């Protein structure tokens with residue numbers, strides 16, 4: 001049973017509103033100046049709604065309505081709702097990459113929760129980085145917090161085709177470059193591929209991270225799969241507001257339910273849904289905020305034993321709306337059985353097992369059973385070798401089987417600008433056997449760890465019918481991307497990693513089954529090249545970018561800032 005609210009608990013907000021002091025007078029009088037009276041807020045839990053809405057975050061365009069619904073739930077339970085805008089991080093409009101700003105939103109979330117009269121928070125996010133960022137901040141602030149996912153867009157249709165945002169944009173762009181798609185068709189796809197408010201409707205990073213939030217216990221049951229614009233999503237928003245008040249009254253903080261098993265559950269979930277490779281970086285970062293040292297080895301262990309059950313693009317066939325109609329994440333978690341630790345507690349006060357007990361799979365092709373998986377092992381593999389001593393990742397379910405064991409000559413691009421300039425240059429001499437290398441695209445090199453890891457296929461190969469090549473980079477790739485792309489190579493080239501030592505024509509050996517990635521060049525030769533290597537000039541010399549470059553950690557450590565990991569307590573604002 002969920003814990004009973006304690007009426008005697010002293011609310012954090014009462015330190016602002018209860019004292020008979022000049023400051024208490026000031027706090028109360030200013031709320032009254034906004035039109036509230038004592039009945040609205042005195043002695044009531046203050047629930048903050050941290051809202052990542054903006055006109056430039058296309059995935060959160062329904063949030064103004066959802067905020068009203070969350071507030072309705074908070075009022076219903078006797079709470080006092082306050083809306084606080086925080087950095088929006090809309091994936092589609094920000095350059096160079098939202099990943100440059102994930103830690104900034106995490107810091108903002110943490111500090112907003114700490115410095116205001118807040119007893120609990122509803123975290124409204126969904127578009128990729130907003131999910132880990134808000135959860136990282138809430139873990140560090142350790143205030144009661146519940147996550148409300150934006151939910152995926154509805155499925156898109158073009159002619160007789162069902163379209164998934166992201167994945168089909170890449171696919172049809174390649175067809176256009178191959179000369180197979182006219183202007184009119186391309187325009188029709190542009191008009192229909194984003195069919196509604198909500199996040200990308202494939203199992204991209206947004207849907208992956210929302211599923212991870214649910215499996216860690218940060219949402220109401222089933223919240224991560226509900227499409228953004230259906231009535232259930234409105235009711236979810238109201239219910240989330242109601243629950244946030246109960247969490248305030250019972251002081252249900254992240255530290256009271258997050259355990260190492262919660263993070264294992266998040267890894268197993270991301271593997272079983274065939275989720276985005278980006279999840280690895282974000283899960284490590286969230287765990288470290290909680291003082292739990294997750295390493296790539298743990299991902300590798302769990303990927304070897306976790307089957308992929310969700311038949312969702314880009315690793316499968318269907319879309320998020322189908323996943324929801326088929327039972328959503330609760331049905332998948334129930335199907336996973338003992339792969340999940342059902343004893344972990346969640347924000348609704350129940351355990352994960354209790355939350356999914358009544359779930360059922362409606363379509364066994366969309367949510368597969370353990371004896372009929374999409375793939376017997378997990379959706380993301382961790383590789384190592386002399387090209388990636390600290391590890392790298394690949395999503396084999398989104399790769400071409402013929403390339404999973406491949407040795408080929410390197411074609412090296414020193415940075416993204418060179419890639420764009422020279423990809424289609426015949427002098428680059430790219431063939432179907434080539435291994436494309438992009439370096440200086442990692443956390444420091446990008447900078448900001450952009451999603452450039454699905455390097456484009458050159459036009460001449462597209463015209464020959466080639467749709468995949470082995471591609472290796474220290475970048476990330478979008479969760480909606482696909483192909484034989486080795487990502488997150490660590491350490492990255494910009495800090496002296498071996499990726500920076502590769503020359504055109506060097507043989508690269510990829511063996512996914514053996515989890516290996518090697519540069520077939522003698523160590524003596526590499527030692528000579530290492531002596532000749534020197535770092536590039538830092539791109540940012542001032543401002544947030546300079547702080548990012550000074551403090552961001554490598555991919556295998558989660559790319560958080562080194563000073564934000566779990567550690568010494570931050571002073572309470574009341575001591576000043």
Ligand code: FES
Nearest residue numbers: 059127199200206
């Ligand atoms: Fe926002 Fe894909 S662009 S989730």
